[in-house]
Amino acid sequence: MRKIILVSMALCSLLAVAAQADKAETVYGQGVSGSDTVLVSTLLANPDAYVGKTIRVKGTAVGVCEHRGCWVNLASDVEGETVRVKVKDGVIVFPPEMLGDTVLAEGVWTANELDLETTKKVCEMEAKKDGKDFDAASVTTCMTLYQLSGTGAVVAKK
Template identity: 65%
Template sequence: MRKGLLSIALCLFILPVAMSLAAAGETTYGEGVSSRETVAVSTLLADPDAYVGKVVRVQGPAVGVCEHRGCWINIGADKDGESVRVKVQDGVIVFPPEILGETVIAEGVWTANKLDLETTKAYCGAQAEKTGDKFNPESVTECMTLYQITGTGAVVLERAAAPAAEQSLKG
């Protein structure tokens, strides 16, 4: 009887400790991620309309974070210079700036935001201002569509945990 109680007590103590050690390499935001299939960012960007309205999961380094409210992150792609924005509801999920450079697995609905011509010109002007380029609004003659993930959750992996997670995605 005593051995049985001792075994149960040890299990109750060891199990939570083991679970916390297993999760120590990651931080979950929002609902986390539940999809098992990861879509490469380059695949999303190559044919963005094919994924509109679908739940997608992406993985890559955090290459940008909203400095004001932490309401979005940009995740770098498997191809240089490409990234995708993960936008979350303000105040529901807040991404801290410290995650820059960390590996992020994010999930949400792939969304197309079709801009009218006036908004397209304003957007292009703001982008030019950020990079210090000159901008002529009359050079913009077509509306544009901005694609992003409307995020429901994310997991940020600590640097030591990232290779193991990438390996588990392959296997």
């Protein structure tokens, strides 16, 4: 009887450790060091105010680069909004398994001004992805793409 109790206690301990391991956070790159987190909705409401600044954002991973793991899209606190965290290829690799996990990412907020030709290509790709028709003549102004040039992230399993 005593052996059964000891074996049961050991098994419970192993299961508890395994459960903790599943909930552990994974650090990518330099991790995060700042203390203030900017809401994605705040960032997108006035993106130019943050350009060139090191910031932290938090959100659920809703998209991950399937080819090299070089970016992750984070859902906003406002439905339908997302922000992209782009990292250097091969330096940090985000795995597809992180979809649905909570991500706290840090980096420099950047603005990339696109020319009209590139803007049309981006709009065409978005329309194709959404299954919509695209008319290049309807695109008459250039767009700016904003993203976080990530230096690190901490991912917590869902």
